[in-house]
Amino acid sequence: xxxxxxxxxxxxxxxxxxxxxxxxxxxxxxxxxxxxxxxxxxxxxxxxxxxxxxxxxxxxxxxxxxxxxxxxxxxxxxxxxxxxxxxxxxxxxxxxxxxxxxxxxxxxxxxxxxxxxxxxxxxxxxxxxxxxxxxxxxxxxxxxxxxxxxxxxxxxxxxxxxxxxxxxxxxxxxxxxxxxxxxxxxxxxxxxxxxxxxxxxxxxxxxxxxxxxxxxxxxxxxxxxxxxxxxxxxxxxxxxxxxxxxxxxxxxxxxxxxxxxxxxxxxxxxxxxxxxxxxxxxxxxxxxxxxxxxxxxxxxxxxxxxxxxxxxxxxxxxxxxxxxxxxxxxxxxxxxxxxxxxxxxxxxxxxxxxxxxxxxxxxxxxxxxxxxxxxxxxxxxxxxxxxxxxxxxxxxxxxxxxxxxxxxxxxxxxxxxxxxxxxxxxxxxxxxxxxxxxxxxxxxxxxxxxxxxxxxxxxxxxxxxxxxxxxxxxxxxxxxxxxxxxxxxxxxxxxxxxxxxxxxxxxxxxxxxxxxxxxxxxxxxxxxxxxxxxxxxxxxxxxxxxxxxxxxxxxxxxxxxxxxxxxxxxxxxxxxxxxxxxxxxxxxxxxxxxxxxxxxxxxxxxxxxxxxxxxxxxxxxxxxxxxxxxxxxxxxxxxxxxxxxxxxxxxxxxxxxxxxxxxxxxxxxxxxxxxxxxxxxxxxxxxxxxxxxxxxxxxxxxxxxxxxxxxxxxxxxxxxxxxxxxxxxxxxxxxxxxxxxxxxxxxxxxxxxxxxxxxxxxxxxxxxxxxxxxxxxxxxxxxxxxxxxxxxxxxxxxxxxxxxxxxxxxxxxxxxxxxxxxxxxxxxxxxxxxxxxxxxxxxxxxxxx
Numbered sequence: 027x028x029x030x031x032x033x034x035x036x037x038x039x040x041x042x043x044x045x046x047x048x049x050x051x052x053x054x055x056x057x058x059x060x061x062x063x064x065x066x067x068x069x070x071x072x073x074x075x076x077x078x079x080x081x082x083x084x085x086x087x088x089x090x091x092x093x094x095x096x097x098x099x100x101x102x103x104x105x106x107x108x109x110x111x112x113x114x115x116x117x118x119x120x121x122x123x124x125x126x127x128x129x130x131x132x133x134x135x136x137x138x139x140x141x142x143x144x145x146x147x148x149x150x151x152x153x154x155x156x157x158x159x160x161x162x163x164x165x166x167x168x169x170x171x172x173x174x175x176x177x178x179x180x181x182x183x184x185x186x187x188x189x190x191x192x193x194x195x196x197x198x199x200x201x202x203x204x205x206x207x208x209x210x211x212x213x214x215x216x217x218x219x220x221x222x223x224x225x226x227x228x229x230x231x232x233x234x235x236x237x238x239x240x241x242x243x244x245x246x247x248x249x250x251x252x253x254x255x256x257x258x259x260x261x262x263x264x265x266x267x268x269x270x271x272x273x274x275x276x277x278x279x280x281x282x283x284x285x286x287x288x289x290x291x292x293x294x295x296x297x298x299x300x301x302x303x304x305x306x307x308x309x310x311x312x313x314x315x316x317x318x319x320x321x322x323x324x325x326x327x328x329x330x331x332x333x334x335x336x337x338x339x340x341x342x343x344x345x346x347x348x349x350x351x352x353x354x355x356x357x358x359x360x361x362x363x364x365x366x367x368x369x370x371x372x373x374x375x376x377x378x379x380x381x382x383x384x385x386x387x388x389x390x391x392x393x394x395x396x397x398x399x400x401x402x403x404x405x406x407x408x409x410x411x412x413x414x415x416x417x418x419x420x421x422x423x424x425x426x427x428x429x430x431x432x433x434x435x436x437x438x439x440x441x442x443x444x445x446x447x448x449x450x451x452x453x454x455x456x457x458x459x460x461x462x463x464x465x466x467x468x469x470x471x472x473x474x475x476x477x478x479x480x481x482x483x484x485x486x487x488x489x490x491x492x493x494x495x496x497x498x499x500x501x502x503x504x505x506x507x508x509x510x511x512x513x514x515x516x517x518x519x520x521x522x523x524x525x526x527x528x529x530x531x532x533x534x535x536x537x538x539x540x541x542x543x544x545x546x547x548x549x550x551x552x553x554x555x556x557x558x559x560x561x562x563x564x565x566x567x568x569x570x571x572x573x574x575x576x577x578x579x580x581x582x583x584x585x586x587x588x589x590x591x592x593x594x595x596x597x598x599x600x601x602x603x604x605x606x607x608x609x610x611x612x613x614x615x616x617x618x619x620x621x622x623x624x625x626x627x628x629x630x631x632x633x634x635x636x637x638x639x640x641x642x643x644x645x646x647x648x649x650x651x652x653x654x655x656x657x658x659x660x661x662x663x664x665x666x667x668x669x670x671x672x673x674x675x676x677x678x679x680x681x682x683x684x685x686x687x688x689x690x691x692x693x694x695x696x697x698x699x700x701x702x703x704x705x706x707x708x709x710x711x712x713x714x715x716x717x718x719x720x721x722x723x724x725x726x727x728x729x730x731x732x733x734x735x736x737x738x739x740x741x742x743x744x745x746x747x748x749x750x751x752x753x754x755x756x757x758x759x760x761x762x763x764x765x766x767x768x769x770x771x772x773x774x775x776x777x778x779x780x781x782x783x784x785x786x787x788x789x790x791x792x793x794x795x796x797x798x799x800x801x802x803x804x805x806x807x808x809x810x811x812x813x814x815x816x817x818x819x820x821x822x823x824x825x826x827x828x829x830x831x832x833x834x835x836x837x838x839x840x841x842x843x844x845x846x847x848x849x850x851x852x853x854x855x856x857x858x859x860x861x862x863x864x865x866x867x868x869x870x871x872x873x874x875x
Contacts, residue, residue, distance in 0.1 A: 048555075054128035056197040059275070062122070062130035063193060065114040066140040066274050067186040070267070072106035073143050074179040079103070082177040084158040085168045086490075087579045095154040111137050128205040129193075129275045139274035143182070145262035149174065151244035160241045167242045170234035170252075174243070177230050177256060178263050184222065185267040188214050206392045212268050212279025227256025246292055256632045262323035265294035278743040279572060280399045284562065288407030288416035289367060298400050298771045303366045304336050304639035305617075307373045308610060310397050314381045314390040315603045322495040322772050323654035324441050326606040327433075328380045330502065330651035331426050333643040335376050338852060339415075340367035340640045348873040350644075351429050352422045356413055367415035368422065370403050375423025383440060400863060410707075433500040446494040446662070453671055455762055459678040465693070466516045468661075468767035470672040473760060489765035497659020503864040506659045509856050514666050514769040514845045517676075517693060527682060527696045529843035530672040536837050537730040538701050539585055540756060542815040546585040550820070552797070553578040556827035560855055561848040563834065568823050573621070574798035577752040581821060587814035590804045591775065593756050593839035594809060596832045605674055605773050605832065606650035609780035611799075612828070613646055616784065619794035628789015642787055645865035649779040656857050657775040657850060658766070666769035668842055670755055670762065677726045677750020691726050695750055702728050702750070714748055726750040731840075734759050735811050742811040755840025758810060763841055771842045774850025775857065776828035782858025784825045789826040798822045829854070 051059070080098035083089045089098055094250050102108055118133035133194040150157040150171075161167040192211035196202035202211075213868060232243075234252040242248075247258035272279050283290035311332050315325045334350045341347035343358045343365055358364040374394055381390040398405040403416075410420035435441055450469035453460040462469060470489035497506050515522035515529060539546070549555075551567070558565035570577055596608070603611060616622060617638065624638040625631070633641070673695065676682075680691035680702060689704050697703060705727050709716035716727055727747045733754050735741035755763055785791045802808075802818040822828040833851055836842035867873040 041522050044474045050200045050203045051126050051129075051197060054124035058118075058122035058131060058318055059126050059129035059197060060190070060194045061117050062114065062133065062136050062273075063186075063190050063275065065110070065117045065133075066130065066136045066270065067183070067190055069107065069114060069137060069140040070143070070186055070270060071183050072110040073141060074182050075106060076102065076104070077143060077146060078172075078175045078179050080154070081158065082172055084155065085161050087162070095158055099154065100401065103836040107141065111141075129208050129277070130477075131276075134228065135276075136274045139272075140270045141637055142270075143178075143266055144269070145178065145259075145266050148176065149243055149247055149259060151248075157242065157244055160238065163697045164233075164237070166236040167238065169244055170230075170239075171236040171524035173233040174255070174259060175541075177226055177259055180226060181223070183211075183261055184219065185264060186271070188219060189267070189271055201737075205275075206389045208275060209272075209277040209279035209396065210392065212271050212277070213264065213282070217591070223256075223260055227260070230256040231261070235625040237410045261292070261294075267436075269295050270379060274342045278393075278396045278400070279462050280396060282346045283399070283402055285404040285407070287414060288371070288404045288409070290402035290404075293402050297402060297824060302634075302636040302639045303401060304636055305614065306397060306401070307332065307336070307370065307377070307641070308614065308643060310394060311377055312386065312603045312607050312611060313393060314377065315607045317389060318381065318384040320602060320604050321441070322604045322606055322776070323496045323499075323658050324435070325530060325604050326647070326650040326654040326776070327430070327435055327499065328377075329403060329606050329647040331376050331380070332373055333429060333647040334639075335372035335422055335426045336369050336640045337644045338426070339372045339419055340365050340637070341868070342368065342418060342422075346871040348868045348871050350873075351425045351866060354418075356415075356418060362636070364415040364498045366401070367403065368419040368509050369420025369636075369640075370398060370401050371416050372422035372426070374398055374403075374405055375420060376544050378427050379423075379427055391595075416775055417827065430500075434495060434498040434869050436495060441493065443491070443493075443495040446491050448491065449665065450671070451874045452488050453674065455670075455754070457757075458674075458749060460674045462667075462671060462675050465672070465675050465759065466518075466667055468667055470765065471670070471762055473762065492764075492766045493654070493658045494662045494766070496654055497656075499655050499663050501652045503653045503861045504652045504656060504857055506655060509656050509853060509860075510663065511660060511770060511849045511853055513664060514843075514849070525845070526672070527676065529845060530669060530676060530681075531696050531698050531702055532671060532755070533669045533697075533837055533840055533843055534730055534750075535698065535701050536589065537753075537756060537840055538745055539727070540589055540838075542584060542590075542742055542813060543585045543744055544586050547582050547587045547592050548820075549582050550586055551581040552821055552823035552827065553580055556823050556830070558826070558830050561852040563830070565827075565830075571796035571823070572792055573794075578797070578823070581819050583818050584815060587816060587818050589838040590756070590808055590810075590819065591818045592831060592835040594807070595756075595800060595802065597839065598833035598853075605776040606647070606654070606780075608832075609650060609776065610646065611644070613642060613780070613784060614796070616788070616794060617642070621794040622788075625789065627787060641869060644868065645783045645862045646780055648865055649783045649861040652857045652861050653775040653779040653854055654772070654852055657770050657772045660771075660853070662772050664767065664769045666767045666846075668763050668768045669843055672755065672843075673728070673753045674723060674751050677728065679725055689726065693727055695728075700729065702726065703747075719747060719749065722749060728753055730754075731756050738809065738811045740812055744814055756810065757839060757841070769846050769849070770853055771833055771836055771846040772851035773836050773842075773856040774829070774833035774847045776834035777857035778826075778851045778854025779861065780854075781825035781829040782855055786859075786862050791826055793810075793822060793824065793828075796823055798825075798828060828859045 072657045082094050084095035106124050114137050115133045128134055147737045161171040189211050192214040202208050231253045240248040250258045261282045268281050281294040283294050284292035338349040338352045341349045342356050356489050377394050381387055395405050408419050448470050449467040451466045452461045452470045452472040454472045515525035517526045554567040556565050624633045676695045680689040680694035681697050682694040683697035695702050705716045705719045705722050710720040729747055732743050732746050734746050735743045799819050799821045804817050805812055833847035
């Protein structure tokens with residue numbers, strides 16, 4: 027048996043940690059957190075002192091007239107609680123002049139969190155008067171019960187004091203700049219505090235040596251000896267303290283459970299039950315992805331291995347299903363409990379190993395531990411030999427990790443590939459133009475500073491190709507050589523040279539439409555958009571919603587707002603969980619829809635949430651995994667150029683349309699009136715479109731988004747004429763374009779593969795109710811600049827429509843050309859279908875390893 031009393035760390039150890047998360051709180055914010063926590067501790071002490079008083083008065087028969095001991099607990103006879111409430115409110119008014127980003131910030135929340143001593147029932151049973159009646163008839167028991175109440179008061183006060191000291195010191199020194207690190211102070215212990223706890227326990231044991239513990243404490247602690255009573259009270263009080271701090275500070279610190287063989291036999295608080303454990307762990311990995319480097323193929327691999335761990339743990343208790351890595355079968359006396367336990371231990375082992383090397387690894391690992399703790403599992407229980415679900419889960423986690431050691435991902439060297447060397451020297455984004463030894467090949471970017479799309483600084487300012495070896499990673503279902511698409515359009519290729527130039531110019535045209543001052547409007551509802559054939563944008567929408575039988579309502583918005591929202595929504599997912607994670611989030615939203623029914627392939631019995639989730643996550647994440655293998659394999663084979671290099675290179679050479687003009691070059695950009703033009707004497711006349719480019723006669727200008735405004739929170743850039751040599755994508759200045767080759771689009775491949783899985787497992791291509799949507803509020807969504815100028819509601823009738831928009835967004839964002847998108851969609855469809863067909867064989871027991 028193991029009793030968890032919180033995260034056992036010293037304050038000095040916490041302060042030595044250097045987290046890499048949110049900004050450090052200001053002095054005013056730190057003061058607010060610290061003073062409100064002090065106020066919460068005062069309130070908890072007042073409540074505990076009332077318990078001591080009520081126990082003493084009840085045992086002495088001196089309760090106020092007409093008042094029972096139970097009444098006494100809530101009567102606030104000495105108005106201690108009322109005074110503490112008022113002090114908390116006064117503290118907020120005086121000390122919270124600047125609301126903190128995390129932690130205690132609201133007096134009402136703090137008062138509600140610290141006002142309850144729930145352990146009274148755990149210790150004295152459901153009726154305090156009944157328990158005290160035992161003490162009234164026994165002098166020894168009277169002393170014992172009085173000492174127990176005093177023990178609870180002292181322990182609670184001491185525990186909250188530890189938390190407040192840890193948090194105040196950590197905030198002051200800058201060691202706590204994230205709620206996860208604040209949560210680490212919950213249950214903080216040092217050798218001296220442990221000795222104090224032990225001394226209190228010894229004193230209580232002496233006072234209770236001659237008492238009937240079971241009669242005096244008719245709750246969980248009634249089943250222990252006098253020598254163990256102090257420890258039992260400590261864990262119940264520790265539970266109160268942790269619950270209060272978690273609620274008052276809006277954090278998830280570890281709760282106090284009593285564990286036996288890895289599972290809580292005495293649980294603190296209420297278990298999370300809104301979602302299945304599979305869904306809860308899926309949310310954990312999505313959160314970990316959001317604060318990791320946005321490396322889509324790596325996260326797709328992690329998502330698959332998480333799903334495999336879930337599936338193998340579930341299948342071990344099913345007579346028909348085949349496991350993917352671990353195929354053993356066990357008998358269960360409590361099927362739901364055993365599956366949940368095995369899944370949690372298996373997934374925890376996988377995620378803890380994978381995200382330990384993340385730039386925010388400590389935060390993710392703390393979150394995984396917190397999830398285990400919330401579920402009532404001991405993450406430190408590592409036994410893997412035996413038939414318990416805990417041991418099974420540990421075996422499965424280890425087996426999944428071991429099976430991937432030689433899969434070709436190079437995990438042992440942090441997924442690097444020393445064999446890849448770019449053909450072209452870097453493009454220095456801050457300097458006009460570029461030089462390329464091969465204009466068809468990928469060119470890394472050199473930036474003054476590099477920050478990933480989810481805000482993580484990158485030390486190296488020259489891009490390194492992410493995952494060039496991924497085509498050799500062991501797939502779930504596909505044969506990479508068999509699905510490899512043909513080549514993209516190439517400059518100098520007799521058959522595709524014109525396509526290469528035209529598709530580069532098309533990206534500029536998209537960029538020219540990004541000004542909110544442009545009055546052009548679009549209907550972006552399924553009445554007008556969607557229903558494309560595979561690998562095309564030829565759809566004209568749907569006459570009616572098949573779920574309602576009625577026409578879709580138009581959604582008329584500015585074209586520029588639609589393009590900007592589309593580019594940013596799909597950039598790396600709405601909260602940067604990368605495209606593989608984005609489709610997990612979308613699938614979760616589908617299952618949450620009130621009209622959704624968990625019927626496998628749309629027919630048969632309704633599945634329980636756990637079975638549905640494990641059967642959805644396996645093919646979904648196998649599909650995005652194999653999509654990464656296929657797309658990144660193609661990226662390595664073709665090593666294809668990005669639009670920024672195409673446009674700057676060709677624009678620097680000239681134009682390839684007017685052979686009679688001095689600016690003509692066979693490899694130049696094609697002229698497009700109003701979009702790609704030559705700077706001429708007529709066009710630089712004051713008041714004309716190229717006036718500001720007067721020093722660049724004969725050069726090529728493009729109408730385009732010019733880059734981020736000075737203050738993206740309050741300004742937008744619109745579009746203007748810039749030199750083609752200075753063109754940038756609609757992206758952050760510290761990002762510009764992803765660090766890997768262009769062809770094919772990962773977004774398009776991931777999205778279509780995932781869409782194919784959702785279509786098949788749900789039994790319909792349509793979203794529940796015939797409509798999926800996302801709302802971008804006015805002036806409160808875009809990151810690259812302020813916007814949109816009005817609310818934009820992205821809508822999709824089918825999963826295919828959503829996946830097509832994911833691909834289209836990359837052209838609006840200046841990241842890909844049309845060939846990247848269309849061929850990626852086609853490739854994704856092939857991958858998704860093959861993966862799903864194989865995945866269902868594990869469900870029905872016909873899998874061939």
